[in-house]
């Protein structure tokens with residue numbers, strides 16, 4: 105005799121009852137698509153190790169995004185890739201160049217797609233000659249005060265250009281507060297979301313992105329500012345700190361290897377949406393597995409995203425957004 109409480113299968117026999125098991129179902133409005141914009145206006149170049157993703161110039165971005173917007177693209181996050189030889193200096197002055205790729209892209213996209221939610225990643229590593237995410241002291245450590253001041257100024261410039269959200273990924277202590285204060289002083293704090301890369305871990309998963317953005321550090325690594333992957337306590341402290349500084353969303357990055365951190369964020373940051381960045385290395389890994397015949401690309405991609413949702417994120421930055429929309433994976 106089977107005991108009544110041992111019978112589970114009746115609860116998920118039907119496709120609809122299987123769907124009902126999800127506390128949150130993946131929808132298009134949760135997805136943010138990361139895009140790389142160069143200062144070479146007609147460029148459209150594939151990126152090695154980064155399946156299907158390209159760097160695009162300002163003239164290529166609207167034609168590329170138009171069909172995606174028609175299929176339900178809700179949001180993009182913009183990364184600038186300055187290729188000009190004079191684009192980099194020790195303080196990353198070109199990050200907020202009014203004629204640089206990010207500010208131009210914000211304006212062009214806002215104009216072409218008024219309903220698209222435009223996020224701007226805020227960091228200096230794409231623009232610094234040394235490739236680190238801020239301004240350096242003589243001992244080559246990050247100068248927190250100078251970096252935070254500069255990051256906040258760049259964020260305000262992106263907001264004034266028309267971005268709906270600024271997302272600092274630099275990991276300098278105190279930048280969320282400085283950005284909020286900057287937005288208030290500029291009179292735009294009421295319409296700009298600040299999404300903090302709060303729990304951003306140092307590790308091996310950013311390779312394709314750094315090739316795409318040309319932002320690898322020229323010496324050393326990012327281990328003194330991005331979190332050690334063992335540092336769950338540090339991540340909790342960063343989440344609590346960034347909430348106290350006024351962050352409107354807390355991000356965990358990478359995503360699939362950090363589901364415990366996403367669950368921590370969901371618990372600690374109950375009053376803001378939690379976001380997760382499925383990074384370039386995670387995306388490339390899933391593609392590599394599918395290419396090797398280990399699994400089906402679509403099934404694995406959706407399983408990975410459902411894991412992120414289950415852990416507690418409701419905003420997902422993922423390079424799979426393009427395939428999900430173009431190939432109708434959720435339709």
Ligand SMILES: NCc1[nH]cc(CCC(=O)O)c1CC(=O)O
Nearest residue numbers: 227273274309310313383384385
């Ligand atoms: N600060 C720059 C930045 N913003 C987002 C990513 C990674 C995104 C990805 O790998 O998809 C990085 C790279 C890094 O920190 O080295």
Ligand SMILES: [Zn+2]
Nearest residue numbers: 227228229237
């Ligand atoms: Zn950076």
Ligand SMILES: [Zn+2]
Nearest residue numbers: 244245327328
């Ligand atoms: Zn150090």
